[in-house]
Amino acid sequence: MQHDYFPRYEPKTAVGRWFDSRLPLTRLMYDSFVAYPVPRNLNYFYTFGGILSVMLVVQIVTGVVLAMHYVPHEDFAFDSIEHIMRDVNYGWLLRYIHSNGASMFFLAAYIHIFRGLYFGSYKEPREILWILGVVIFLLMIATAFFGYVLPWGQMSFWAATVITNLFSAIPLVGENIVTWLLGGFAVGQPTLNRFYSLHYLLPFMIAGVVALHVWALHVTGQTNPTGIEVKSKQDVVPFTPHATIKDAFAMTVFLILFAWFVFYLPNYLGHADNYQKADPLVTPAHIVPEWYLLPFYAVLRAVPSKLLGVVLMFGSIAVLFILPWLDTSRVRSANYRPLYRQFFWIFVAVCIGLGYLGAKPAEGGYVIAARILTTYYFAHFFLILPLLGLFENPRPRPASIADSVLKPADEVSGAPAAAGGVAAPETRG
């Protein structure tokens, strides 16, 4: 975003000027994270980008140290995890931070994504920003899956078996692709070794795409709960100290939740079967992924055809790539879209419902329920969003961000203040 609302970087020392004329790194940082203007009306749902950045760093730092003690071998992987838990100084802490950190990472990512859906953050001119976010999400799923295999417990082994077997649904070459992916005819040592390699690689790719994501964000500027673009200096506050301190507060509260799980419920989000060493001869009664992948697992199992299930599962994420062009409404924020706001919450409930069904055995009524919800999931994107834009009467929007904050709600273009939990923070101003 071209901005001159707040003073840019001025090197104050001779050394600073010397450095700035050769590599303006300090300038980049200052202009991006100090003088950068953010809308003054952001609520706490906008703090999750910062939280996610911190979570990525937490995962990389704990992961690098864990990798110093972990042994990627089918005979020793499980033992090396127990070695970390018992004998490595604070190994239990590192491992519990890392395993629960994955869950917290996804929790924050889902809040971040649904915030984007609610406030229409994917709309012009932020399509690339949104697509980069979906790429990060895909990389996160892959990283989490590879990481889950590494402890080489029962669920690790069978998750690897089930997920790699999905590729056998590809016509003609499916079986060959599975053999190529596994490095053999079944999950074994070559699989574990390459998954470990990829688990170490992908987080750095995520970090790279995050850099692009932040770059794209700083070109277009942030959205805000009104969905109206920044028009004047009155609409914005400098990133530091305003956004910095607000993000820091949200981060601290998020860390309290994180610590609650790490220190008091460290195995709550995991699966008990993974404390049993992998055994190719014993299939667990229920093979289920971690909670954050359950909705996609429910979609996968909703249809009898394996190929169609795989297509739908990948489709349920791929549809996010074209979301900016499926939503025909020109109004960004759900606060001014009375119908979309209701459909949004139905969609949230449908996703949670799919998550519940993903944890249940694929039989009887559970499958029927999963089919209904899967159908709705896709209908939301392909039917409801395109049509809503054509038929919905959006509410009048305030003239500017500053207007929405500074004038009492009933004066803003005569529009009644948006009600509801999410809408509350910005009406408070």
Place this chain on the structure above:
Amino acid sequence: MHNAIIRLLAAILLAMPLASLSYAADDESGTPHYPKNKPRHVSWSFAGPFGTFDPQQLQRGLQVYREACAACHSLGYVAFRTLGSESGPHLSADAVRALASEYIIEDPDAPDGERPGRASDVFPDAPPYPDSNPPDLSVITKARAVERGFPTFIFDIFTQYQETGPDYVYSLLTGYQDPPDGVEVPDGNYYNPYFVSGTTLAMPTPLFEEAIAYAQNADDNPDNDVPETVDQYAKDVTAFLMWTAEPHMTDRKSLGLAVMIFLIVLAGLVYYTKKKVWAEVH
């Protein structure tokens, strides 16, 4: 008008899966769910945010493990030296060495390929068992954390209930009973409705009343005597196995308290700083 249509749609959308769920619950043909009986709750000393292990109980549990379980079940991740842990069984260094030396450890560097155990060794493998594969017990109380079901699992987040594994092990050990009429128990199997993957299992009742004479009951102090019952044996060995599964649990919870206090104070400070910074904007 629009709102009415949407609410109707939402209601239908919600009702259909719920209806099919109740159908799923009634569906007898589906996969049966085990354990048949939910684990019974025990009031454990290690439960809750301030829970700690009782060293005497762990020592008794160690004795039960050695006399009743060790013939079939290994404890392959537990090193003898860890039995001296202050937050664990808290054996003296001499007691640890004496206990370790009672075991024969295979060691290719020793003159005969074997030698007496040292504190740094782990419990040696139990002898191989014909026809079945008794699991290693080192992390069994975490590996058998059976699911709690909706909505209980949500409440567990707030109550910090983490003892479903220990409850399961205790319930299994005390849950052997005569099969109800009409239930066929295969030869060499035993009926136990608390078992995780069926109603019968190959492990016979491992504990009997007064079968183990607790060392601490043999001393002159009658105050520390504990009953020598199946119930007490089961509790003691389960507590011991919880410690083997999570030997740093006490460290974890006490560090957790410090971290929580730090974060809450920090959150308060940051919140008021934030309020001050934003005061001029609002």
